[in-house]
Structures are given as C-alpha cells and as structure tokens.
Amino acid sequence: MSDIEEKLEETPPEVLRAFLARELAADPDLEQRFHSFLNTSDLDIYELRDEIESKYGYQSVPNFTTYEDRAESYIEKGRHRDAATIYRAMFEAMRDHLHEFDPHRGGFEHDQSFQDAIASYATCIRDANLPHEEKREYIEYCFDQWLDEHEEGGFPQHFREALWELCTTEDDYRYWQSLLRDRLDDRLYGDQYDEDTDTWRRGDLTASADEEELLDGFTETAWLRGYVELLDRIDEQAELGAILNRHYPASRHLCLRYARLLAEEGENEAAITVAEYGADEFSGSDTVELREFLVDQYEGTDPDAFRDTMIRLFVEQTDWTYYDRLKAATPDDEWEHVVNTIVDRLDSRWEADTIVEIYLREEQTEDAFETVTNTHDLNLFEAYIDQLGDHDPAAYFDAYRREIKKAAADASRRKYYRQVAEHLRTIQTLGRDRRFENLVSFLRDEYSNRPAFLDELEKAGV
Template sequence: MSKQPSIEKILNKLTKDELKGILLELAKQDEHLRNALLLQYGEGNNEQRLASYSKLIQSTVRRYSDRDGFIPYRETHRFTIEMLELLENFNAANDERLELEAALMILAEAIEAFQYADDSNGDIGILVDSALERIFMLTCSLNKQDLALQQYYMNRLLAVSRSGIFQGWDEFQIALFRICSKLSEMEELREQLKAAIELQIDASATQTYGAYTQEALLMILYELIEAYGTGEEAELFIANHLLFPAFRALQISRRMESGDYTAVIELAKEGEQQDKGFPGLVIKWKNARYEAYKQRNLKKEQWLLAKELLLTGDYKYYQELESLNEEDELVFYRSMLAELKKAKGWGVREIYLKLISDKNDVEEMMSYVRSSPSSIESYAARLMDRYPEEVEQIYREFIDQLAETSSNRKDYKRVCKVIRQYGKTVGKDKQAAVIDKFTTRYARRPAFIDELENLL
C-alpha cells in the first residue's frame, strides 16, 4: 500500500491561484483566520490596522465563548494564552503610538473579561497584568527628547483612567497612574498627572474601600514631591496625611533614622489610638514604639510592652524579656509559663508550645499531652525516655479513638499513618498488637483491613 503524500507536498504542487482559492474559502469559513490575515498582511493606515486588531480581539473572544457569551473554566486558559500572543506579537513597525493603542485595547478587553470569563485560576488577572506591563515598558522606552510623544502617552493614559473601565478595579487604575508617573520629568505633564490623581482621590472618598485607594494615590503624589519638590514640601505632605498608615509608617521610619525616638514614641501611640479597630496596625505601631524604647534604653517601658506583645502572640518578645530579666532564669521561665497558661487565645497557646519545646521542658510537655491527647504525635518521641508507659497508653487510646470515628478510605489511611509512627516510637511488637486487634474488631470494614495489611 503506497504512502499518502504529506500536506506540504500537495501544497507545493498547487498553483498560486489554487492556493489563493483555498485561502479565500478558509477565510470565508473562519472569521478569526480572516481577521488575522487582514491584520498581518493588510496595508491600511493606523486607524484601519487598529480596526483590524479590534476585530481580531473580538473574534478571539467569540471563539472561546459559549452560546451565552461566557468563557467557561475549561477554555479560559487557552483564551488567555491567545490574547497574550496578540499582545506580544502585534507588529507596529516601531510606531510607539500604534503600539500603545494596541496594548490599551488588550487591557480594556482583559478587564471586561472579568465579567464574561471564569477566572478561577487567575488567568484573566495575569492578562491584565501583562497588558499593564507592556504599557509600562513602552512608556519607559520613550525618547525623553520627544516631548510630543510623551504628551500623547500622558493624554491617552489619563483618558483611559477616566473612561470607566476600571470601575471596581481600583488597583489597575492605580497601576496606570504609576505608569504615568514615569512621564513626570516635564513639569507640565507632572501637573497634569497630579490634577488627575487629585480628582480621583476626591471621587474615591465616597467609596466603601476608598481609604485604601486614596492612600495608594496619595503615595504617588508624595513620590512626585519627593522626586521633584523640596524636602520641606515632602515633610509637610507626610505630616498632613498621618491618618493613612503608609504615611505614619513613613514618618516613623524617617524619625527613627534621624534618631528622634521621642517623636517615634508619640507617633506610635497616636497610631495605636487612631487604629484601635485594626489589631494588625496596632501591633505594628507597638513594635515601632518598642524599638524606640530600646534605643532610648527605657527598660521599664520595654519590659511592660514586650510582655504585652508576647501575650498577643509574638514569640520574639520572650527573648527580649529574657535579655531584660534580672532575676533567676528558671524563676523567670516559670513565672512567664504561668502567665501564658492563664492567658487565652490561639496565638498565646502557640507561644506556650513553642516555649516549652525550645526549653525542652518534658515535664510541661507531658502535662500538656495529658490535657490534649491528640498532641501525642508531636511529643511522643521526646517524652518516651521519661514517661514510656504513660506515653504508650495515651498513644494507644488516641489511636483507638481515631479508629472508632473513621468511616472512609481517607480516614483509614490517616489511622494507619498514626499506627506506623506509633510503631517507630513504642516498638514494632506493640504496633503488631494494634493491627491484630483492629483486624478482628473491624473485620466488616474491608477498606480498613486493606489499609492495615499495607502496614505488615
């Protein structure tokens, strides 16, 4: 039987007109192919090329959409890959304006895609970030001497920022403003950007999470002042915006560097009061206050604050307290242990467990295991030498309870994993005894028996 010729050989035998006919027929049947050919080989002006690019983007969307216009989960990744190829492979013949417009088209479509595509894996977010990265690279590569081109970029980017495509996506709008800041060397453009940002700050004042947007936008304004203004202007701007955590942190950092620890303490205390509804921020300000106390050698204040921070769950402050302690080390350890055991909260319990582990306090570990038998897995190996019989008994009772409450293959695997570790700790003979007991007791659970046999 003769071998069928390859497509390449067949096409090589066809005339130009025959090949043209095939392409025309395919283009009629495939909208996406037709748009790709028009973009790649068309000889129109910039407006016509962008129109072809837009059509290619839309045909790509339709290519992956279902009847309802939605791109399902299984298609989102391939859609994103194809859109990224359109972004990366657009040939603008070194026309910076055309390149920007093409990237802005992809950006707008990518943001809209959040509404019509399943973004469970974050693919659409990657597409948006890639479009912004492309715009950033184009902006940074502009000829600094071409003021008209820089003005064009600023005008277009600010126009897009006002267009409404970022509604509900403030972080992407902020990213666009940051790109604009790369065009701020010329005062006229800088003032244009500042005015746009100030308008957006006012607009975000009524939004639910507007404070976060305002803070990010104000930080861009501050960076412009720092780069092009005076030190006094930068200092005043920070002082006027201490309600925002980023600016308070910035001021604390500046005061810490200058050695003005009294100011750091006051700034931190004000922050603790101002942000008392936000535990993470309060701890941040207390950390700063502690460092200022340490720099000023205020040991009493250090001690009180270190103990407070330790009880909120920050283990490093135990070491700070140790360094401040002037009494017997063991007495100090026992007193801190008592305080930790009285205090409540998950974070405090973790501090307690880390402390007894670091100090290798087997007596305290054993006490904890008695009150929390499920922790036996973590401590058995360290307790075995001193409490062999009790450890073995608690471990065995824990395994019995675990087996009783098991009802599926996943549970059985978990029980057998514990049995294996039990055997390593207390001995293979005791492990075998548990397996024998369970083989009889759970004979009517074939999946469990199967897992137990894997231990043999």
C-alpha cells in the same frame, strides 16, 4: 535660523547620513528614540480592541498569543509605541470579561493575562525613551485608568504599578503629582504649609485636620497615599510633613510614614504619639509595622512598653526573631515571668504547638511533654514523638493511643482511615511491643465491619 539649522542646511545629505548611521550604531538609546520618532503606525486602538472583543465566545477566550507575538515583533524593530497600542487593546478588551470565567476553568490565566498586558504596556512606553512632553499622554492615560479602577472597584493596583514603571524622571513624577493634586482639592493642605515660601510651619506635630476637612473613604485615602509616595520620590519634605501632619489618621500607611519622618527629625516623643495612635486605631496584622517602629523607639527608653509590644508581636505573628530579640533585652531574673506571660496568651489562642516549641527552646522538657500529652491533637503527637517520646515512652504511648482510638471511632471515610493507619505507623516507632499489638488487634476487632479501614491497615503494614 539657529546655528544648528544653518549647519544642517550646509552639510551634504550623504555626510549627514553617514554621521547618523555611525551614531545610531554606537548608541542603542539613540536608535530607539530614532525609531520612535519615525513611528508612523496606522494601528488603531479602537479597531484592535473591537477585533479582540469579537473573539470572545461563551466560556472561551481569544488566543492572546497571536497579539503578544505581534507586539514582540514590533519591540524587536524598536517600535515600542506600536507594541504598547496592542497591549492596551488587549487589556481594554479583557477588562469587560474578567468576571465571566470560573477560576478553575481558565479564570486565573485570563486575569493574569490582563495584569501582564498592563505591565507590558508600561514597559513598552518606558523602553521607548520618550521625552517627557511625549510621555505625558501615556502618564495621563494610566492615571485616569488608576482613578477609574478605584472608583469602579476594579484593579487599581495594576495601573498604579504601571505608573511607577513608566515614570522615570522627575518631570514625569511631577506631572503625575499635578494630576493627582487636582483631584484632592483644597482639603489637602492646612494653614501650616505656605506654598509660596515652601515651608512647613511647625505647630502641634500630632494635631490632625478637623474631621470634616479630612479626606475620607478608601478611594481618597489610596490617592493620598500615592501622593505621599510621589512627594517622597521627588524629595519634597516640607510639603510631605504638612500633609502627613494633617492627614496621618486616614490610614496606617500614612501614620507610619509620618512617625518615621518625625523620628528622622529628632521628634521622638511626637513620633511615638503618632505611632501609638495608629497601633490603637487600626487592627491586627495591619499594625505590625507600626508596632515594630514602636519597639525601636521604646528599646532603651521604656522597657515595659518594649516588652509588652514585643510579646504582642510574637504572640500574634509567631516570628521567632521577636522572641530572640525580647530574650536578649530581658534581664535573666525577669525572663521566666516573660515566658509565662507569653505561654498564657498563647494558651488563650489555642497555640499549643508554639507553646511546645517555647518549652523545648527553654529546655523545659517536662512542660513540653505535658502540653503534648494533655492536648487532643494527633498532629502534635506525631510532630514531637522524636523529641519527647523518649522522655516517658509509656506515658507518651498511652496518651497517643487514647487519641488514636478516638480518631478511629470518629472516622467515616477512607481518607480518615488512612490517617489513623499513618498514626499507627508513627506510634510504632516507640516500640512494636505487646501494647502496640494489642492496640492494632483491638482496632481490627472493633471495626471488622469496615473493609476499607482494614484495607488501609494492611497497606500501612500494621
């Protein structure tokens, strides 16, 4: 018998009761663990799930509020695992009905309830403050759901978030890691990592595994990304380096993480090689973070690469922080060329509004004016009338009038008539003179057979 057991045997029950009551009152976490220890619930997950399932009807969902209130009552009593059982029954029953409801007839609300139930389940387990040994069954359950949802094309992200919520200690993370590692088989490691000595033997930092050895497919790549995030969380840098070195071509996320790891270790040349691979291999907005990483590496070392990458980022994202940073880093005598390059690329993408903004920033009013008046976009005329209308009011009016007439000729429904009337009110701010009166008179005469159009003109007061 241990010393503690002997003390318990010797201590009178009333003394133990008084001590326990005092400690529970002083320590809310201890009180929660005490409630959890005494939890002898007879809630049956399968009966609850069947009960909820039976309440579904044609195009109708159960009243989940009843179950949510019941779960809340358990939480208030410190019975978090009972509450978790209710939430689990809810989302397991909901899962089979996620695609039955029209998004405009409660479908969005039903999907949100499903997501909320998973999140609440994880929160309940976390708040139960269970020791790691007792928490394992919940980690394994969420882990299995995460993998199943990936394989079945469901909603794995909800269970992935649940795992991050209910795992709170290193033991929790390492248990999740062990479960995942079993699924990733022997292709996970190359010959550069020695698990016995926990070292990563540096070879070619940018040489990945042979094609047949790489993990493939969306599902395996998602699992690998999760594994890498776990290694980061438990600070297993040697294993992290070995896996990223081997598998970074699998996704942009792994590419970026490996490039950052290499940069942290002072391997800037290898970091750039890896990031450039990812920026070329993947596409579009998927590579923004990789290219942002690259501009940080290029700045101060490769001005041409820095400039080209920043131009591409700005043209694709229209984020003015890129523009301002590029301008600050570009010599004055080169800036005009950079601006012209940006404008040419934007012009090929029909980004006239951004071009106008650039010209206004650079105080090139005449170029901004020509861009607006040479396009056929009524919205541009409306957007910049205050900034550019006074530059040459007559020319602005003539160009705007031309587009209003075209819009009126093409209009066929009341909402389009209303848009024309609104533009007439805008152009009127240039001055209600004879030109404006002639324009309105022309439109009234030309489309006198359109009562709805005339009605919208009256409502607009033109």
